[in-house]
Amino acid sequence: xxxLTRHTSAPPRPSVRGPARKRASTPRLATTVLxxxxxxxxxxVAWVVIASSKSPRELFTTFSFAPGSGLLDNLLSLNxxxxxxxxxxGLNSLLYAGVGALASTLVSAMAGYALAKFRxxxxxxxxxxxxxxxxxPGIVLAVPQYLLLASVxxxxxxxxxxxxxxxxxxxxxxxxxxxxxAVPDDTLEAARLDGASEVRxxxxxxxxxxxxxxVTVFLLQFVGIWNNFLLxxxxxxxxxxxxxxxxxxxxxxxxxxxxxxxxLVIMGSAVSIIPLIILLLVLQRFWxxxxxxxxxxx
Amino acid sequence: MFAAPAIVFFVVFLIIPIxxxxxxxxxxxxxEGGGAFGRRVxxxxxxxxxxxxxxxxxxxxxxxxVLVYGVIAIPxxxxxxxxxxxxxxxxxxxxxxxxxxxIFIPYAVPGVIASLLWGFLYLPSTSPVNFIARELGAGPLDxxxxxxxxxxxxxxxxxxxxxxxxxxxxxxxxxxxxxxYEAARIDGAxxxxxxxxxxxxxxxxxLVLTGLFSVxxxxxxxxxxxxxxxxxxxxxxxxxxLMKIYQEAFMNDNLGGAAAASVVLALGxxxxxxxxxxxxxRRTFGENS
Numbered sequence: 001x002x003x004l005t006r007h008t009s010a011p012p013r014p015s016v017r018g019p020a021r022k023r024a025s026t027p028r029l030a031t032t033v034l035x036x037x038x039x040x041x042x043x044x045v046a047w048v049v050i051a052s053s054k055s056p057r058e059l060f061t062t063f064s065f066a067p068g069s070g071l072l073d074n075l076l077s078l079n080x081x082x083x084x085x086x087x088x089x090g091l092n093s094l095l096y097a098g099v100g101a102l103a104s105t106l107v108s109a110m111a112g113y114a115l116a117k118f119r120x121x122x123x124x125x126x127x128x129x130x131x132x133x134x135x136x137p138g139i140v141l142a143v144p145q146y147l148l149l150a151s152v153x154x155x156x157x158x159x160x161x162x163x164x165x166x167x168x169x170x171x172x173x174x175x176x177x178x179x180x181x182a183v184p185d186d187t188l189e190a191a192r193l194d195g196a197s198e199v200r201x202x203x204x205x206x207x208x209x210x211x212x213x214x215v216t217v218f219l220l221q222f223v224g225i226w227n228n229f230l231l232x233x234x235x236x237x238x239x240x241x242x243x244x245x246x247x248x249x250x251x252x253x254x255x256x257x258x259x260x261x262x263x264l265v266i267m268g269s270a271v272s273i274i275p276l277i278i279l280l281l282v283l284q285r286f287w288x289x290x291x292x293x294x295x296x297x298x
Numbered sequence: 299m300f301a302a303p304a305i306v307f308f309v310v311f312l313i314i315p316i317x318x319x320x321x322x323x324x325x326x327x328x329x330e331g332g333g334a335f336g337r338r339v340x341x342x343x344x345x346x347x348x349x350x351x352x353x354x355x356x357x358x359x360x361x362x363x364v365l366v367y368g369v370i371a372i373p374x375x376x377x378x379x380x381x382x383x384x385x386x387x388x389x390x391x392x393x394x395x396x397x398x399x400x401i402f403i404p405y406a407v408p409g410v411i412a413s414l415l416w417g418f419l420y421l422p423s424t425s426p427v428n429f430i431a432r433e434l435g436a437g438p439l440d441x442x443x444x445x446x447x448x449x450x451x452x453x454x455x456x457x458x459x460x461x462x463x464x465x466x467x468x469x470x471x472x473x474x475x476x477x478x479y480e481a482a483r484i485d486g487a488x489x490x491x492x493x494x495x496x497x498x499x500x501x502x503x504x505l506v507l508t509g510l511f512s513v514x515x516x517x518x519x520x521x522x523x524x525x526x527x528x529x530x531x532x533x534x535x536x537x538x539x540l541m542k543i544y545q546e547a548f549m550n551d552n553l554g555g556a557a558a559a560s561v562v563l564a565l566g567x568x569x570x571x572x573x574x575x576x577x578x579x580r581r582t583f584g585e586n587s
Contacts, residue, residue, distance in 0.1 A: 031391050034382060041400050041457065113300055135571055141311065143544075148315060164311045223406065229409060266418065269414050269415060
């Protein structure tokens, strides 16, 4: 098993000397194409950061990648919008993604552990149904979920966005793969002989052993919830409960025909993606993509 | 039992909504009683909702658009992700970790914000491409016209999705024992042959996984066109099936119709996924034997 971080420091694979003349151009070409790809991925981010420094007039008159003079003004007007509502949206996104992903990871870990380590009637059927759940497009569920939550009176509340994201079939699937690989049966047996309760075994032994995989499941779900648009869009009507994505969307919808709001939208986009990119860069080393790739072989 | 919370959530937020959706899709309003005093009563109407969904020109046109978009977007996302992963895995490549990180960064950008960014890059008054075109004396380029719009949208999907898929494919490339390559090199294979004949077939499971996620994600296209809509008049309020479903459910109060359309869309996604799985399975098994 290898983590991504190891690859960064890993030297290129030693290769047997072949016809060197022909192969010398391959790494250079590969590097060029990769750098072009990197440039393509960075340009929109660079653009939004630069554009956020432009005053409304500069936005439409100066060259796109020339910095402007309105950075502070834009930040202040974003801050002032509807009494600081933008920051409220940010906090909401953090709440939905943080709490939702945490709860989802715990539920997935428990289910994955049970599916991997216990024999019970209907286990294979349950696993098959959950696997099929991976294929169900979330969107088909959103409308009936809204109707159901509305009938119990919690549509439009924080709960209406938090509860549906707790179930994550793919997370359960990954947790099962990981519990099967990382938690030895012998250890569980030994703990049982020592008289530990099942809950204690799970909490004190299995969870720590699965922790690396759980971080991946958490990150996947965190980004998934943070990026989710349709669920909050359908569930919420009160602007003060919006996550950032929905808030910016309403900004732009209002800004149609009113280009004064454009700088605000651009500033808002810049402010909301920068922390996320930093988070991604920091957490990248905990990210176990081999778990995702290996999962399908099971 | 540890699986209990998962089962409860699974039933409440997956099974019941699916069942409810199917139930609703067979329900509709009928006028009961005669003349001006007729009441609208919700009742069982059989496959009527399905018939009207499948004959609704807006819905069918939306399905067609999503299909065109998918045919452009899915192969380009997967193809480019595979290419980048193979390049990252090529010996003696420079700036490896920089390129990998930079290409992965868009994964952290929500679809709505990605659409906003690209939207501004497309918008004639703020686009750098158009700025250059203007300076050169050329007319403005229209990123929102037909057929450019499909490519504009597919480009957003490409930008958002290529990094994530690349990481998954790259990781499974790293899991291949290097002895295989050494053996191939001794046999005189060059890097291109190794990539195409050895690496690609061996990462086929990762390709299936990424392909499956791409198909499911693509056919649920919603937030990108919805975000771009204020910027252009080309995107109607029912441009993709999901926009149509949303409108039927929440604006036209036609829950049965919306449910039937969702079921049609879900079945379409399922069918598409299965065809893809089959295709890849045959390919992998075919090359193994």
